[in-house]
Amino acid sequence: MGVIFNRFSVPLQSITVARFADMCCTFARTAQSVSIKLKDQYMIIAFGENSLDKLEELLLSKYLLAKYFILVDTNTSEHCLPHLLETCESLQEAEILEIPDGEDSKCLEIVQQLWGGLLDSEADRESVLLNLGGGVVTDIGGFVAATFKRGIDFINIPTSLLGMTDAAYGGKTGINFHQLKNQIGTFTHPVGIFYDTVFLETLPNDHLRSGTAEMLKHGLIADAALYHQLKAATAGFAHDFDALLEKSLHIKMAIVEEDQNEKHVRKKLNFGHTFGHAFESFCAENGHHIHHGDAVAAGMIAESYLSAKKANLPALELEDISHFLTMSFPKVPFEKEDIPTLLQYMNHDKKMKYEQLQLPLLKAIGSCEIFDSVEVSELSEAFLYYLDSK
Template sequence: MGKALNEKGQVYRNRNAWKVFSGIIKEMKPSKIFIITDENTHTHCLDYLFEKEKFKITPEIIIIPEGEIHKNISTCVKVWETLSEKGADRNSLIINLGGGVVTDLGGFVASTFKRGLPFINIPTSLLGMVDASVGGKNGVDLGPIKNQIGVINLPEMVLIDTEFLNTLPKEHITSGLAEMLKHGIIYSKEYWERVKNIDVCNKLEFEVLIWDSIEIKKEIVALDPSEKKLRKTLNYGHTLGHAIESYFLESPDKKILLHGEAVAAGIVLATFISMETYGFSKQSLRDISKTIFKYFPKQTFSKKDIEAIIKLLVFDKKNRNGQVLFVLMEDIGQHRTDCIVSNELIYSAFDYYKNF
């Protein structure tokens, strides 16, 4: 997939990826190497990285706490301070080894420390591979509000090795699956049909689908890198999904949801709204809902919960002039961006979700 070694943001996979990784480090001759991990990837993934790459200079390891709740500026401050104490300069290299939280936060830290250090992303979760790995979005949450602070800046490369998936608990595999299902809905009926019947135990088939998902995102981002129109389709299900995720994150009586669990609910809600607004087929809505509920447990939303979730919509990054803008579908593979949706319709969508 990659061409020249210096073409930033390229995604490489498996054996070839490690060769490119070694080549880039050799070419860069970094003064120091820093590896950012969280507690889980430090335990389960670091040894494999050292098995694959014999570093000439011993990397410094920076461990951040695990989980979305720590994807914030105070974690960044600690990492910036560590980089400063350990003498990181503009010729240092940062390697982000972890899921979407590590690559999002690590990319942001690298992009802002001393006005920008080079970094490499090695996503270790399915979500990190099929979603966070492509497009150069880096950032952190502001309180419970998702990804409010950030930059778009490409890594030197992205290294995909599906061996890392063997370290994941089942719910983290399922969480990444939500983004793959979303790619199917926004891209084509052909990919949707393949991904909805995914067998994660069939390693070969699973790898092909992961790579196809990465290619879909890559194609969309290449056509619209600064998210003027087409790239917004990647937010399908995310307008309500992010609001649900933020609400569960800040509510002491709610179990924190994984990103994919919140997005899965958001996909069902957005697809119902698409049916009501643009005549998306009832049969396809049923098919999508059935598929989502096959993989994701149904969440419970009271009227008070829904009110609070609707209030959180004002923070969505796609909003313009105070209007909340949704991505909706006319059909699988046929999208509409910048759609205004009434609160009444959002309540009906939650009603559909509850009673499906």
């Protein structure tokens, strides 16, 4: 495993257009940008076809003399970097930092190599790191930027659906540690996020599916119409995908704005993640990689079961969620005998407070509340429910 440092040397070319998804969606790619204030810092958020022009404007207006570094992984280097460099004149001299693609790169070893690379290239406090990739690149890139020389500015350009709907926005940066998800990290916001769904044209379908899980989560916790529209899109009914993505993102933005450091309402965004992270850690330990969104989808089935038990989620809604998610996402491979191990992973979860597990649970599709006291025996029941779900 290693980081490659170089200047861009591959000839510029247009990215190839690939199959989008089994979902029946069209792209509107209408351009718009907003400036929002979080933690006394302004952040520019731009959507749509011309969003990278807005990036160029930001670089010229605020970072004219800065040294630019672009973090990519093996795939975004091939599929996304040419488009970025074609669009942003200012980035022609940028230093490229390339990491191997995949979750394994979200580790301390790669962070050290990136810190070392920035030092060797004489990055200073005024340097800017642009993270071009999915959630792995924006999580590790954000962490490297937040910690290098006590913090340099960074910009996120998400290229996966999961990155767009969730990971790039919200200020959570970090890496995995000791086989546990996201144990080390910071809350640090990028100075800008630039969304262009053209990048999704080369994203493999299994990663589109994984990203859809986080969009469904936003619908389940806050917007029943979004959940049903996504279900319809998956079943082949046409939808403007950009509109659904924006709707999903706005849910996250509203929640983060209210509670940036995850003291209360932001915990709702963890719906599906307590079980999901346990599934991810368990599978990683057993050498079986599962996508983050697939793990979250499985987690949402288990946590919907607990929602019916403790938060009065109607039985028909539980059945709807459970059936739809089981049909749409791969089953996580584990047996009844593995439940104690899965519970141990939950023990390390950051959501444990005074020996009790805090969980966001659904009162109904589109409505969520935080519950403080979920017992271990109930967690086991939820794993069993997931094993039996059809």
